[in-house]
Amino acid sequence: MRCNKPLDVVVGYPDAAPKGYDVYFSADVETDGPIPGPFSMLSFGLVYAGAFDGTTFYRPPAYVDRFYVELCPISDSFEREALAVNGLDRTALLERGANPAVAMTEAADWVRQRAGIGSPVIVAYPLSFDWMWLYWYFMRFSATGSPFAHSRGFDIKTALSIKLGRMISKSGRSRIPEAVRSSFPHTHNALDDATEQAEIFANVFAMEEIHE
Template sequence: MPEKQRLTPTVYVSVDIEADGPIPGPYSMVSLGAVTAGWHDADGFRRADGKQGFYRELRPISEQWDPQALAVSGLDRTALLRDGTDPAAAMRAFTDWVERLRTGPDGRRYRPVMVGYPAPYDWLFLSWYLVRFTGGSPFGHSGCLDVKTLYAARAGVPLASVGKRSMARGLLPDLPHTHHALDDAREQAVLFANVWEWDGVSRSG
């Protein structure tokens, strides 16, 4: 095991985004929700209470959009064009929020890592928006953890077989999946903490 002094303390940030299409640029991120999911250092993992949250609805960046994709979030495009936060302002505010998380509740410095389920779609939009509108990301180029992959490794099953319905009993949060970005980020944070703390054996029934 690495020496304790060489471990990099990490703060996990559960992020959920809603978008109006499959890729950023031609399509837009329409909402962003995030909560603190937990801290990990030489003393182990500690889950957060999910109360530290961030949420913005964003103004679309293009004329192209998929009505079916937008319908998932329940957001109205006309309202977003009128009242949505400017993407650059939203990304600056999000970066400032994440930077504040670097100072943990114990006063120590933590490196932020984004958590998602599944992470690739949310990471794609989030990373693109952060680099496009702020010039960089507080998560760097690779500070991302996919809960689906984490579960597959813990359970010892192929990744392609993993879905929430196939997960071990007791891991799924007793929270609704509403497709509201902040609600889903909170649900995801609990799922992440449950999987992280799961030993992969004793609760696998």
């Protein structure tokens, strides 16, 4: 237990640590509806967002370790409102989208290879939506299951709420403090948004606890 000891922050990558460490991957998904199964995940992005060994947070010098894929829909159902937000051409994806079994297995392999001896942890803002989709797709389609096991997730929204002494209901994206906002744009492209989110995560992880 750190007992209020300041968090050590290093820009770089962790050495092999005998006690192990968590390796964080910022995730964003774009879908054609609210839940997986009846609806489809059309794209997702994963970005290496740092590592933590219990005492030191290793912040990446750049957000260049990234995975992105656009998927073939798995059902006929979709909501036009969802497509209007993400701008993806669902009809075109029926022809050129990646096979989910191939895409999810490749994504799981990429996460495990990038994490090395570390334990992969999915990061999102908020976690619930992206986790629901990715976990369902990994368990349904990946030949190796979920690289994040059944529960290794980090909710940036909850972390920010705790550090600022805010209610969860008052911690939406529109209320992110300027000091922890990202320099990357939010475009509703899954890879762009996962990159933006990775920087927000690092900023929140490293910030001091402040009560507004």
